[in-house]
Structure formats: structure tokens, C-alpha cells
Amino acid sequence: MFTVWGRASSSNVQKVLWALKEAGVEYERHTVGGQFGGTDTPEYRKLNPNQIVPAIQDGTIKLFESNAIIRYIARKYGAGTIRPRGQRAYALADQWLDWSALEFNPAIMPIFFNKVRMAPEQYDAAAVARAEKVCIHKLKVIERGLGRKPWLAGRHFSYADVPMGILFWRYKNMDIKHANTKNLDRWFEQLKERPAYRDVVMVDFGSNQAEWAAHEAAVR
Ligand SMILES: N[C@@H](CCC(=O)N[C@@H](CS)C(=O)NCC(=O)O)C(=O)O
Numbered sequence: 001m002f003t004v005w006g007r008a009s010s011s012n013v014q015k016v017l018w019a020l021k022e023a024g025v026e027y028e029r030h031t032v033g034g035q036f037g038g039t040d041t042p043e044y045r046k047l048n049p050n051q052i053v054p055a056i057q058d059g060t061i062k063l064f065e066s067n068a069i070i071r072y073i074a075r076k077y078g079a080g081t082i083r084p085r086g087q088r089a090y091a092l093a094d095q096w097l098d099w100s101a102l103e104f105n106p107a108i109m110p111i112f113f114n115k116v117r118m119a120p121e122q123y124d125a126a127a128v129a130r131a132e133k134v135c136i137h138k139l140k141v142i143e144r145g146l147g148r149k150p151w152l153a154g155r156h157f158s159y160a161d162v163p164m165g166i167l168f169w170r171y172k173n174m175d176i177k178h179a180n181t182k183n184l185d186r187w188f189e190q191l192k193e194r195p196a197y198r199d200v201v202m203v204d205f206g207s208n209q210a211e212w213a214a215h216e217a218a219v220r
Pocket residue numbers: 010011012013032033034035039051052053054064065066067
């Protein structure tokens with residue numbers, strides 16, 4: 001049985017769950033991380049020595065790093081679903097995976113932590129205002145990337161759409177100054193039609209620390 005460790009509220013765990021559902025892979029999940037703890041045990045350290053989530057085991061293969069995990073799921077199980085089709089699509093998929101992790105994730109995180117995760121007395125309005133501008137600037141890049149194709153890797157949905165699909169749900173559902181993103185909005189509407197996206201990602205995560213804690217407890 002494919003086994004996932006990680007709380008379902010984590011954006012990085014959501015990548016894995018969404019990819020598994022798209023690929024039609026049965027799995028079991030153990031809730032660890034966040035308010036549930038369990039990442040600092042010797043057993044868990046063998047799965048993920050970083051002591052963060054997610055981690056997976058599939059047969060004898062143990063993996064951490066969410067983007068490596070979704071690539072693995074795509075290679076092994078994702079033909080016709082999340083595996084990119086052809087060299088161009090593969091190259092673009094990896095480009096957008098790296099871009100999401102290395103460019104957009106650091107841009108959005110100051111907003112997400114200030115608006116949702118941190119105590120109100122720690123709120124840093126200047127950091128949020130700066131990050132809003134950075135996000136607007138970064139999103140112009142991916143707007144162009146979606147200009148002439150329906151999905152990030154081309155004609156078909158693939159794992160390319162997964163990390164950014166999760167971050168964009170968070171971006172759109174926070175009370176901030178948003179970028180004008182015509183192409184991303186069209187792509188976002190397509191994502192919202194996908195049952196696995198609705199199940200795993202389209203969940204109200206709240207707009208303050210108490211609501212986040214309740215959300216984390218509810219989705220486990
Ligand atoms: N680069 C890692 C980052 C994983 C990560 O930052 N996980 C966060 C949740 S999104 C975490 O484990 N936080 C501590 C916790 O939940 O206990 C990956 O992509 O898997």
C-alpha cells in the first residue's frame with residue numbers, strides 16, 4: 001500500500017494527495033505534523049530526516065520532498081493522467097515545478113504567514129505590502145506562460161499544475177491586493193472542475209491563527 005505521512009492542511013502534503021488521486025492510486029495516510037506532532041520520533045526521522053511533512057513509502061521506496069514525490073508518482077503511476085506527454089511537456093513541467101518552489105512560494109509565504117498563521121501581535125503590514133508587490137511581479141511571468149496553452153505543460157493537465165494550483169488557491173483566498181491575472185484565472189476555473197482539486201485543495205483555511213488551527217484539526 002502506498003503510504004503518506006502528513007497533515008492534510010499542509011500545502012506540500014496536498015501536492016502528494018492531489019497527485020495520487022489524479023493518478024488513481026489507492027493510499028493510506030497517517031496524520032503527522034503541525035498540532036499533531038509525531039515528526040520528531042526515531043521512526044519518523046527514518047522516513048524524513050528533515051522532520052517535516054510529507055514523507056511517503058511505496059514498497060521499499062521511501063521519499064521526502066514533495067516535488068520529488070509527485071514526479072515519482074507521475075513516472076510510476078501517472079501515464080495518461082499527471083505524467084507530462086513528450087519532451088517539451090516534461091521540460092516545461094519541471095520548469096514550473098521549480099519556479100513554484102523557488103520563485104512563487106517564497107513570494108507568497110510572508111503574506112500567508114502574516115495573514116493566517118501568525119499571532120495578530122506579530123502582524124507585519126510592511127512585509128505584507130512588499131510581498132503583495134513581489135507576487136504581482138512574479139505572477140506576470142506565469143501569466144505569459146499560460147498565454148497560449150490551457151495547462152502549464154501544454155495541452156494536458158499534468159503535475160506541472162499541482163504546486164501552483166495549491167499556492168494559487170491560497171493566493172486567491174486571502175484578503176490582499178491581487179494581481180490582474182486573466183490567464184491564471186481561466187486556468188484556475190479549469191482546476192476547480194477537477195474532483196481531486198476540489199477534495200484536497202478547495203478547503204476554507206481561515207483568515208487568522210485560530211481559524212487555521214480549527215481548519216488543521218478538521219481536515220487532520
Ligand atoms: N521542501 C519540503 C518542504 C516541506 C514543508 O515545509 N513542510 C511543512 C508543511 S507545508 C512542515 O512540515 N511544517 C512543519 C509541520 O507541519 O509540522 C517539501 O516540499 O516537501
